[in-house]
Amino acid sequence: MIGLRAFRRLTLASVLLLAAIVVSGGAVRLTGSGLGCPTWPQCGDGSFTPHSAYALNGAIEFGNRVVSIVVGLVVLALPIAARRLREPRRDLLLLSLGLWLGFVGQAVLGGITVLVKLHPATVAAHFLLSMVLLFNAVALHRRARQAAGPTPPAVRPELLWLARLLMTVAGGVLVLGTVVTGTGPHSGDSEDTKRFGFDIVNVAQLHADGAMILTGLTVAMIFAVRLTPAPAEARRSANALALTVVAQAAIGFTQYFAGIPPLLVALHMAGATIMWIVTVQLWLAMSERPPARESAWTGSRQVAAG
Structure with a gap:
């Protein structure tokens, strides 16, 4: 049997590995290594490891696949561990299964992305599904720290709706970010440059407008969690979100006026991932349950179980 700890x-x-895979996936695209392994699941005909002919790009793409395997093993272990908890928790089991199913979908989508030669729509879907998996993982991690049972709101209805609106806008900003990325110069492969046919100035401006709305809602949230009763976790998350949003805005404007250099794009992707995690934590903090307690596992119980 397995304990909650x-x-x-x-x-x-x-949570950490799913965030890391976003960053490693960004490195694949920004180095033009998206087709470094031209086939999937193999990396070239008849081999699961990169041929010397694919050089550095193949090694980068192969490395990302290795990270994906590690993520898959951890995610696969979650529903197995949830079934073996000393005290059965249906909520933890369902969230764990959802995370595993989402990861399988991510693996299939990754293969499709290679087969369609990195079409920006599939690249965008790959990133956005990663954000869904992160939402699931953050929720699962928080539930594992709480006792079983209903999750009543811990704040006034107005504050709860503000948190929902903030989550929605943050998700919209992520979607617009993938449109900007799919329109910009970093296609993921140095020889194949499929891009969205939008004007980069217009989509970048739309993305910036969404970011400004998100900034305004974050400022409103900072005041709201201080002027009304709210859990301490909500106040901490609101502060963290404000710092993340400001940093993201600074990086975003800098990368745009600097000609979208790969390093700043990578930082912006990492920042977007952190921003999303903090936003999910803030939304979840609007409801509270008692902390989970490890059950006593005495020798008599073990004998009885035997």
Whole structure:
């Protein structure tokens, strides 16, 4: 049997690894290594490892696939561990299964992305599905720290709706960010430059407008969690979100006027991932449950179980 403490370590690992795979996936695209392994699941005909002919690009793409395998192993372990908890938790099992199914979908979508030669629509879907998986993983990690049972709101209805609106706008900003990326110069492969047919200035401006709305809502949230009763976790998350949004805005404007250099794009992707995690944490903090407690696992119980 497995205790909640060990299970929480797994959930934390899933959050960190799912965030890491976004960054490593960005490195693949920004170095033009998206087709470094021209086939999937193999990396070239008859081999699962990169041929010397594919050089550095193949190694980068192959490395990203290795990270994906590690993520898959951790995610696969979650529903197995949830079934073996000392005290059965249906909510943890369902969230774990959802995370595993989402990861399988991500693997299939990754293969499709290679087969369609990195079409920007599939690249965008790949990133956005990663954000869905992160939402699931963050929720699972938080649930593993709480006791079972209903999750009543811990704030006034107005504050809860503000958190929902902030989540919605943050998701919209992520979607617009993928449109900008799919229109910009970093296609993911140095020889194949399929892009969206939008005007980069217009879509970048639309993305910036969404970011400004998000900034305004974040400022409103900072005041709201201080002027009305709210959990301390909500106040901390609001502060963290404000710092992240400001940093993202600074990086975004700098990369645009600097000609979209790959390093700043990578930082912007990492920042977007952190921003999303903090936004999810803020929304989840609007409801509270008692903390989970490790059940006593005495020798008599073990004998009885035997």
